[in-house]
Structures are given as structure tokens and as C-alpha cells.
Amino acid sequence: MxxxxxxxxxxxxxxxxxxxxxxxxxxxxxxxxxxxxxxxxxxxxxxxxxxxxxxxxxxxxxxxxxxxxxxxxxxxxxxxxxxxxxxxxAGTGPETLWHLSAKDVLARWAASQPSLAGWTLHLDDAPITLPDGWRRPDVLAVSPDGVKVAFEVQYSALTGTDWKARHDFYFKAGVVDIWLFAHHGPQWRAATARQLRRAELVWRDPDWAATVQLSGLHQTMLQHGVIPLWLDPTTQTIGTATTRVHAAHTSPDARLGEDAAYTLPPRRAFPACHIAADPLEQCDVDLAARELLTPTRRVHCKERDRFQADEQVAQERAARVRAQLHVQQEERTRRRRAAEQEKRRAIAAQVAEEQAEREKREHEELRRKEEERAAFEARQKMPLTQQFPPMFGQEPPSPPKPPWWKPWQRIARS
Incomplete structure (x- = not known):
């Protein structure tokens, strides 16, 4: 890796x-x-x-x-x-020894680069002017056709706002600006124990040189797509800001494997990063990307392609899962609606049956009352002899004969 x-x-x-x-x-x-x-x-x-x-x-x-x-x-x-x-x-004087060393190392490297063969090199003696100001890069390489690459070695403190102004100045002047930071001083602060507990910093290659904090200046650079680089003139090595991250879609179990991690530049939200050191002689200037292309940056590009491919596969897999879940959800919804409709039909059928039974009983009751009323009216129209035939078919019975003692009672009273 x-x-x-x-x-x-x-x-x-x-x-x-x-x-x-x-x-x-x-x-x-x-x-x-x-x-x-x-x-x-x-x-x-x-x-x-x-x-x-x-x-x-x-x-x-x-x-x-x-x-x-x-x-x-x-x-x-x-x-x-x-x-x-x-x-x-070594840090005394108007310009530190390390700053002088860094500029000399860069100039020697640029002079030996095949891609910069025929270019004119200037060491602190070729200012770049614009109507609104001027800048004098530490090392300036100029091609025969006028392409300019400015190397800035930053040892002193610098704010993100000031860096952005200088970066915009070079861009406006048509100059490719490459920024390198010191391996000590305000541009180099070791990461804290709390920062080292972050998931992105726990994963570390044994060959990576150090882990440093990302200042507000570095965060500003990352925001504008510029990867921070550090220069160690003593060993003539370039340090590239690097992290080992996992994709957001990776499951916790899969994150335990090395293949699930990607070696990429830090994101703007990261408070610290690893320093992957590469020999300066193995670096080159990428004019299209406007950066110093280190071996680690080449790894970044490959890992970025792998990361994007894996992300694409993961997104397609997630889309298929979402589609399957959508189909299953629609099937469950269809079944639920069908069950609800069947239940409503059953309830409607039961209500209709009860209504029909109730109407039947009411109809029977009404018919019975109609028959009784018709029979009553028919009897009212019939003669009494027909209404009560037993009463008119024979003589009325004679009164009963009084008991034998009744006359004696009348005699005694008289």
C-alpha cells in the first residue's frame, strides 16, 4: 500500500x-x-x-x-x-538555516528532473508582478514556452486567509504554485492522544513517518483541493498528508480487514493526518493537476479510483436492496389492502345479511298485522247472526228453577 x-x-x-x-x-x-x-x-x-x-x-x-x-x-x-x-x-538569523537548506534542496532537485530539463531556475531572484501586487517565490522554474512553477517553502506561521490570497495571486498570474511546509516549528505539531484514537488515525502503515495535526491553514488548503506537503531537507524527503479510511457503506465486521481500508488524503473535517514520506527524487510536477506528484499521491489516485469503484458497486447493491425492499413493501401493502378489502367485504356481507333478516322479520310482522286488520274489517261487515252463530241458532235457555226452600223463605217473611 x-x-x-x-x-x-x-x-x-x-x-x-x-x-x-x-x-x-x-x-x-x-x-x-x-x-x-x-x-x-x-x-x-x-x-x-x-x-x-x-x-x-x-x-x-x-x-x-x-x-x-x-x-x-x-x-x-x-x-x-x-x-x-x-x-x-540553526533557527536564528533573518532566514533560518532550514529554510535556506530547503530552497537549495528544491533547486538541486528541479535541476536534475528530466521533466524540467531546459527550464530556467530562479532562487529568490525572479518576482512575479501583477497590477495589484507582486510575489517572489522561493524557487521558480520557467519553461522555454513560458510555463511557470513556483515552489513556496513555508517555515513561519501563516493563516488560511493569507495562504488563500497568495494562492489566488499565483492562479491569476497563471503560475502553478506548490507549497511545502517545514518539518518543525508552527507548521509541525504532533497529533494528540485524543486525535490518535480517531478511526482514520488508528489505521497506520508502519512505514509512515509521523502523525501531525492539521491546522486552520491546512484545513483551508484541503477545502480548496490542495493536499498539504512537508519537506525534510535533511533527508530530502517529501511528506504527504495521508489517512487510512473506511467507506461509509462498509459493515463493522468488514472494517477489520485490510482490504476494506483506503489510503486517501485527509478530509477537511479531520483534525490530524499521517505523514507518508517519499524520496524527493521520486517526485514529479504534475502541471495538469497543479501539484507535486509524490509516490503517495499516485497511491492516492489509485485508491481513489478503487474507492469510487467500490462506492459505485456499493451504491448499485444498495439500489438493488432498496428496489427489493420496495417490491416487498409494495407486496406487503398489496396484501394488507387485499386483506382489508376482504374484511370490509365480509363486514358488508354480514351487515347486508343482518339487514335482510331484519327486513324479512319486519315484512312478516307487517303481513301478519295486515291479515289481522283485514280479518277484523271483514268481521265488522258481517251480520251479527254470522258473527255469533251460536247466539242466534236456538232458543235462549229457561231460567233455572229456584231451590225448594226459597218459597218457604218467602212464606216466613210474609
Whole structure:
């Protein structure tokens, strides 16, 4: 997942002095890593040249010749003064030693780049002017047909607003601006323990050099599509802002696998990022993308394509799932509506049956009353002899004979 070899000392904030001014040519000499005991030129060793006093300290306020080459132990090979001489801090002076070193390293790299062959290089001596102001980049490369690439090495503090103004200035001037930040100072703050607990920072490649905070300046750059880069002139490496993220659609179980993670630039909401270090010699300028294309950025592009392809597959899968769920929901809705309609039909049939039964009973009751009324009216129209035939068919019975004692009772009273 990580491109190319990594220098073990990259972005360790090493203060070793690896640049010296050649007393003969007045140019800076760079001491490659591990070459302190080797030859500077055929037949001329670094130690011998230093012993002759031909390599001077590039610190603006110093200028004394280096007394020795330190090429032992675990530290990076570097120049050093004799004891008691050249006691100074590399960060003093109007321009820091590291800023001078970074510009020299960039100029040497640009001069050796095949893609920049034939380009004119300017080191702090070619301002770019517009009607509303001017800017002088640290290193400016100009092609024979007028294409300009400006390299800005930012060591001091800078706000996002100021960076945006400078970025817009270069864009208006038609200049490709590439920004590189220092590996120490205000542009380099190690990530906190709380930030390291974020899911994007837990996943880390063992070869990544460090994990740093993303300041407001870096957030502004990310907002405008510019990936922050850092330069370590001591090891001549470029650090690319990187994170290891998971897609939003990935299930928690799948996130445990390495294949589920993507190596991508940080998003604007991320408070910190990993630094993936690449040798400067393996980097190139991408004029179309207006950026310094590092091996890590090439990985980003591949991972972005893989991420987008996986996202497309996931979206299509999600669309199919949604379609299936929609079909199932429609089927459930159809069944529910059919059941509700069947229930309503059953209730309507029961109500109709009860209504019919009630109407039948009412009809029977009405018919019975009609028959009774018709029979009553018919009897009213008939003669009494027909209405009551027993009463008119024979003589009325004689009164009963009084008992034998009744006459005696009448005699006694009289």
C-alpha cells in the first residue's frame, strides 16, 4: 500500500547540518546520508575537504569553516564545528538555516528532473508582478514556452486567509504554485492522544513517518483541493498528508480487514493526518493537476479510483436492496389492502345479511298485522247472526228453577 522505500530518519526533527558553503564555488554542498566517509568528488573526500577548511557554515551569522564530519553512531552523517566554535542555533538569523537548506534542496532537485530539463531556475531572484501586487517565490522554474512553477517553502506561521490570497495571486498570474511546509516549528505539531484514537488515525502503515495535526491553514488548503506537503531537507524527503479510511457503506465486521481500508488524503473535517514520506527524487510536477506528484499521491489516485469503484458497486447493491425492499413493501401493502378489502367485504356481507333478516322479520310482522286488520274489517261487515252463530241458532235457555226452600223463605217473611 505504501510506495517506495522510506528513510528511517525522515521527519524526526533532526538538527544535523548537512549543507555547507563551498569556499571555492560559493555554492551549497549537500552531504548525502551515509556518505560522510565517502568521496565528495572523484579523488576528494568529504573529510579531506573539511580538513582543508573549504566547507563553511551556511548560517548567515556564522560563516566559519566546519571542523569535522560526524559519520558514526546512530545519527545521520553531518557537518560540525570544532568545540567552542560556531555555537549557534540553526533557527536564528533573518532566514533560518532550514529554510535556506530547503530552497537549495528544491533547486538541486528541479535541476536534475528530466521533466524540467531546459527550464530556467530562479532562487529568490525572479518576482512575479501583477497590477495589484507582486510575489517572489522561493524557487521558480520557467519553461522555454513560458510555463511557470513556483515552489513556496513555508517555515513561519501563516493563516488560511493569507495562504488563500497568495494562492489566488499565483492562479491569476497563471503560475502553478506548490507549497511545502517545514518539518518543525508552527507548521509541525504532533497529533494528540485524543486525535490518535480517531478511526482514520488508528489505521497506520508502519512505514509512515509521523502523525501531525492539521491546522486552520491546512484545513483551508484541503477545502480548496490542495493536499498539504512537508519537506525534510535533511533527508530530502517529501511528506504527504495521508489517512487510512473506511467507506461509509462498509459493515463493522468488514472494517477489520485490510482490504476494506483506503489510503486517501485527509478530509477537511479531520483534525490530524499521517505523514507518508517519499524520496524527493521520486517526485514529479504534475502541471495538469497543479501539484507535486509524490509516490503517495499516485497511491492516492489509485485508491481513489478503487474507492469510487467500490462506492459505485456499493451504491448499485444498495439500489438493488432498496428496489427489493420496495417490491416487498409494495407486496406487503398489496396484501394488507387485499386483506382489508376482504374484511370490509365480509363486514358488508354480514351487515347486508343482518339487514335482510331484519327486513324479512319486519315484512312478516307487517303481513301478519295486515291479515289481522283485514280479518277484523271483514268481521265488522258481517251480520251479527254470522258473527255469533251460536247466539242466534236456538232458543235462549229457561231460567233455572229456584231451590225448594226459597218459597218457604218467602212464606216466613210474609
Amino acid at each position: 505504501t510506495p517506495g522505500p522510506r528513510g528511517p530518519q525522515a521527519f524526526t526533527q533532526d538538527t544535523a547540518q548537512v549543507l555547507a558553503v563551498d569556499k571555492k564555488t560559493k555554492h551549497l554542498r549537500y552531504l548525502p546520508a551515509g556518505e560522510g566517509n565517502g568521496e565528495m568528488e572523484p579523488g576528494v573526500t568529504w573529510r579531506g575537504y573539511v580538513a582543508q577548511g573549504m566547507l563553511l557554515c551556511p548560517e548567515p551569522d556564522c560563516g566559519l569553516p566546519f571542523g569535522r564530519v560526524v559519520a558514526g553512531g546512530g545519527r545521520r552523517h553531518h557537518f560540525a564545528h570544532r568545540p567552542g566554535e560556531g555555537e549557534h542555533d
